[in-house]
Amino acid sequence: MWIRRSNPNYSFPPGLEHNLLWYAFRKFKPQDPIALFEELARRFGPIAHYQIGPEHIVFVNHPEWIREILVVQNDNFVKERTVQRTKMLLGEGMITSEGRQHRAQRQVAQPAFHRQRIGAYADAIVEEAVNLRDSWQAGETLDIAQEMMRLTLRIVARTLFGTELALPQAKALADAINKIMDLYHYLVILPAVETLVHLNAPKVGAFGPARARLDGVVYNMIEDRRRRGSGDSGDLLDMMLAAAGEGPEAEKQLRDQIITIFLAGYETVANALTWTWYLLSENPAARHTLQQEVDAVLAGRTPTLEDVPQLKYCEMALAESMRLYPPAWAMGRRALNDFRLGPYFLPKGTTLLISQFITHREEQYFPDPLRFDPLRFTAEEKAKRPKFVYFPFGAGPRQCIGEAFAWMESVLVMATLAQKWQLQMVPGHRVQPQPLITLRPKYGMKMTVAQVPLGFGNEATSFRKPLSFSRG
Ligand code: HEM
Secondary structure: OOOOOOOOOOEOOOEOOOOHHHHHOOOOOOOOHHHHHHHHHHHHOOEEEEEEOOEEEEEEOOHHHHHHHHHHOHHHEEEOHHHHHOHHHHOOOOOOOOHHHHHHHHHHHHHHHOHHHHHOOHHHHHHHHHHHHHHOOOOOEEEHHHHHHHHHHHHHHHHHHOOOOOHHHHHHHHHHHHHHHHOHHHHHHOOOHHHHHHOOOOOOOOHHHHHHHHHHHHHHHHHHHHHHOOOOOOOHHHHHHHHOOOOHHHHHHHHHHHHHHHHHHHHHHHHHHHHHHHHHHHOHHHHHHHHHHHHHHHOOOOOOHHHHHHOHHHHHHHHHHHHHOOOOOOEEEEEOOOEEEOOEEEOOOOEEEEOHHHHOOOOOOOOOOOOOOHHHHOHHHHHOOOHHHOOOOOOHHHOOOOHHHHHHHHHHHHHHHHHHEEEEEOOOOOOOEEEOOOEEEOOOOEEEEEEOOOOHHHHOOOOOHHHHOOOO
């Protein structure tokens, strides 16, 4: 054992005996961090320590300590190295920035995410979902992951940035982002990756052109808005433009902020919806309940904002889906100063890792954890659990700014699509979560589109159960 514990005052949690580099040559695959976290949780439970080279890493899987890191002691932490690496793509936007810059960016964007404001996006969301719904044919097989990506990309572009992405544009944008995601592991693990990208090195050389395509769309959007003038749209793009300074540096910052919201706002929601369709297809009873609720609440109309609070089973199915397949599957922080965590005293520079994927599957809080059961999210059931065992949107000052938007959007999309179609997994299609920036299905999600069976619309008056679900 060669872990160096230089200062005798520090006390580390139990953990891996050898440096992770030692394991890397044996069994740990860097492209499978979830397997490592599962192993740590299985062997050490609530907290585990290991080292990569000289770096101390603590994996935390305990609600009270998760709260300490994200909320109570949050001033002592910044985002960790992997997040810093995403700067190659995101620049200095709200996800990667720190301190005063972060606060200023959050302040500029906040009004666009206020409850009253996001309500105004509901009609556009439903319209986009109806367009998608009407483009599907009974019996066809689709990659639902791609369909959800294109849908949510168009929704973010239209609602927050007042930009209508034509289908080929949305596809080009999604393709560029997919290219970048394919390279994600290299971007995170390779040393001096910026130089390698610059030199067009094998594997990572494709990053530059893909990023340039993405930037092209963003700069066009900015230019277009400046040319047309804002009118009185008052959307997020206007707010960002009004707050931006002048000169190349300000232009770059604007680009970073827009790209950050774009990526954070579409990829996460698309994954949440994709995993939900998958789980509903695998659980026909839940799908049946959801279908009944949609028909009872909507009685054949397209949904509106006012329907969202009534679509409680949709919301619970989504919550349960994000428990099992959280789109943001892990978060990382680095300590600025020495700090205490429970009985441990840890040095400045320690990296803290928290994984929604692992904590959301803790048997102690979610009995029979692999079972898909939306009823875990009734208000009564939620009240029985500690708060920080379920945190798909994070917590504290860095909590997701788009949370309310995401819930509303997802519920409206689910109801609109479920009204007409049932999505059925293609038998034998391989399903495997792939932990990139978000948790994607590695092989896509091949599903067959089938008409909702006749008779559902007639049950509107006989169905009561979901209407009694209480929201927490
Ligand atoms: C199901 C959908 C979503 C999930 C699961 C999700 C999850 C998260 C999580 C866990 C964080 C915190 C990360 C950390 O603390 O390290 C976060 C931050 C963020 N999210 Fe989301 N998000 C979703 C949708 C959205 C949407 C729709 C938008 C915008 C349109 C958005 C924009 C952001 C931004 C800008 C941040 C950075 C906030 C800050 O640091 O102040 N997200 N998200």
